[in-house]
Amino acid sequence: MSEADAQQRWRTSRAPLGDRSAYKKVWELQSQDMDVASLAVAGHTDLATLELTARGTIDMLKATVGIGPLDVILEIGCGIGRVGLPLSKECLHWVGTDISSGMLRHAAARLKDRPNTTLVELSTVGLQEFPVDSFDLVYCTIVFMHLLEWDRYRYVEEAFRILRPGGRCYVDNFTVDTETGWKIFMESSSYPIDRRPAHISMSSSREELRTYLTRAGFAEVRVHDLANGLIAATGRKPEAGA
Amino acid sequence: MSTSGETEPRTAALQAELESVKRREAEYRVKMIQEFLDRGERNTYLHTLREERAALIKRDQEASADLEILTRKIEEAEAKIASLLSEREQAPAPKGRWGKAEPKAAAPAPTPTGRTPVPGAPFTYYLHTSPFRIYRESAFTLKGWAWPEDGRPVTGIRVDVDGNLYPGTTGIEEPEVVARYGVQAQNPKPGFGVTFETPPGRHTFSLEAQLANAEWRTIMRTTIWCEPAPR
Numbered sequence: 001m002s003e004a005d006a007q008q009r010w011r012t013s014r015a016p017l018g019d020r021s022a023y024k025k026v027w028e029l030q031s032q033d034m035d036v037a038s039l040a041v042a043g044h045t046d047l048a049t050l051e052l053t054a055r056g057t058i059d060m061l062k063a064t065v066g067i068g069p070l071d072v073i074l075e076i077g078c079g080i081g082r083v084g085l086p087l088s089k090e091c092l093h094w095v096g097t098d099i100s101s102g103m104l105r106h107a108a109a110r111l112k113d114r115p116n117t118t119l120v121e122l123s124t125v126g127l128q129e130f131p132v133d134s135f136d137l138v139y140c141t142i143v144f145m146h147l148l149e150w151d152r153y154r155y156v157e158e159a160f161r162i163l164r165p166g167g168r169c170y171v172d173n174f175t176v177d178t179e180t181g182w183k184i185f186m187e188s189s190s191y192p193i194d195r196r197p198a199h200i201s202m203s204s205s206r207e208e209l210r211t212y213l214t215r216a217g218f219a220e221v222r223v224h225d226l227a228n229g230l231i232a233a234t235g236r237k238p239e240a241g242a
Numbered sequence: 243m244s245t246s247g248e249t250e251p252r253t254a255a256l257q258a259e260l261e262s263v264k265r266r267e268a269e270y271r272v273k274m275i276q277e278f279l280d281r282g283e284r285n286t287y288l289h290t291l292r293e294e295r296a297a298l299i300k301r302d303q304e305a306s307a308d309l310e311i312l313t314r315k316i317e318e319a320e321a322k323i324a325s326l327l328s329e330r331e332q333a334p335a336p337k338g339r340w341g342k343a344e345p346k347a348a349a350p351a352p353t354p355t356g357r358t359p360v361p362g363a364p365f366t367y368y369l370h371t372s373p374f375r376i377y378r379e380s381a382f383t384l385k386g387w388a389w390p391e392d393g394r395p396v397t398g399i400r401v402d403v404d405g406n407l408y409p410g411t412t413g414i415e416e417p418e419v420v421a422r423y424g425v426q427a428q429n430p431k432p433g434f435g436v437t438f439e440t441p442p443g444r445h446t447f448s449l450e451a452q453l454a455n456a457e458w459r460t461i462m463r464t465t466i467w468c469e470p471a472p473r
Contacts, residue, residue, distance in 0.1 A: 070261075070264050070265055070268045071268070072268055072271050072272055072275070092265075092268050092269070092272065093268075093272045093275075095275065118275070118276065118279070120279060129278075129279060129282060130275060130278065130279075131274060131275065131278045134271050134274065134275050134278075135271075135275075136268070164271070
């Protein structure tokens with residue numbers, strides 16, 4: 001499939017905006033073809049760019065929340081395993097979660113030689129599949145733009161629950177007050193009003209992300225302006241008794 | 243009072259120990275997560291794969307069942323043909339042009355088994371790998387479990403393909419079978435496996451068990467088809 005064909009299929013999704021909450025349905029549709037899936041989760045289809053952007057995400061994680069060789073890490077909305085593949089080489093264990101089994105099928109093919117990885121299909125919004133106090137780091141990148149606000153917060157709450165005391169959380173999104181963010185905003189704005197797809201990208205504000213993390217109970221909450229034009233919020237689950 | 247020369251190795255040793263403890267703790271958490279996922283596996287991708295595997299096994303079983311029905315129909319048709327041919331043989335020979343009887347067709351050569359045909363016997367059995375299939379490889383291993391309903395021990399297993407005998411292995415543990423049917427006093431390990439050659443063509447096949455180191459009895463008999471694997 002050509003990049004143009006993939007772009008066309010990605011833009012003219014059959015799931016209308018009213019289906020935005022039906023994440024499983026929407027993302028199973030997007031995952032049927034590897035190129036469309038790649039476009040949906042990374043914005044491009046070629047392998048070299050995929051690896052390059054994954055490296056960029058890992059660098060952002062290192063700069064904001066840090067990554068250690070003994071970390072047990074969970075990604076919310078891992079898609080085709082773009083970040084998981086290289087990140088699993090730098091941590092003890094990486095768990096990729098996604099609401100779409102189709103996305104995980106692509107991820108499984110990419111991660112077949114990485115024994116320290118686990119893929120889990122989420123049944124619905126949340127991380128109810130995981131026990132409390134389990135992970136050192138939970139992150140969610142290039143996902144919030146496709147979620148409704150209540151669901152963004154639900155994931156932050158769930159991240160807090162499954163992180164061990166002292167564990168770190170990272171979430172990001174685009175915001176309209178950066179050049180990159182405005183470009184994404186205008187792209188979304190270009191859809192005809194009656195043909196906006198369910199996965200259309202929607203922004204966050206710095207205060208929105210800060211509020212989610214603070215309300216969920218995180219300490220040391222910070223908002224970062226990232227080099228790629230996105231914003232990220234990070235926090236640490238307080239140590240027991242703190 | 244310790245000097246810095248003494249404390250440095252101790253600090254290094256303590257740091258190494260701390261790293262080791264951290265690693266064990268992280269590994270324990272990974273194990274805990276995996277166990278948690280295993281317990282609630284209905285929501286995991288692993289479960290999706292297992293469901294797909296179960297569906298494929300079911301399709302394979304259905305295909306084998308269809309092939310079994312077809313095989314039985316062919317065998318019935320062949321038996322009917324043989325019976326009709328036999329009737330024709332028995333019928334009064336038609337007169338030839340010169341009033342002589344037509345010469346009788348030669349009797350079919352005996353099957354080169356070199357042994358007494360094996361009579362059937364009631365067995366409780368199950369075949370993990372269905373014999374009802376098109377055999378593509380040069381050899382095939384049939385696996386399953388069996389015991390005779392009269393309770394005698396199975397002391398040998400073999401496959402007969404067109405009279406060629408292939409001995410197998412008995413006494414393989416089948417814990418799930420034991421859990422379901424209880425321990426068979428004479429056959430506590432009822433599993434078996436037999437590898438036999440599958441040269442291209444159509445063959446008669448029978449699976450046979452030796453009871454109490456004495457007679458061989460047929461568990462099941464059928465026709466099999468072998469074709470080379472497509473290139």
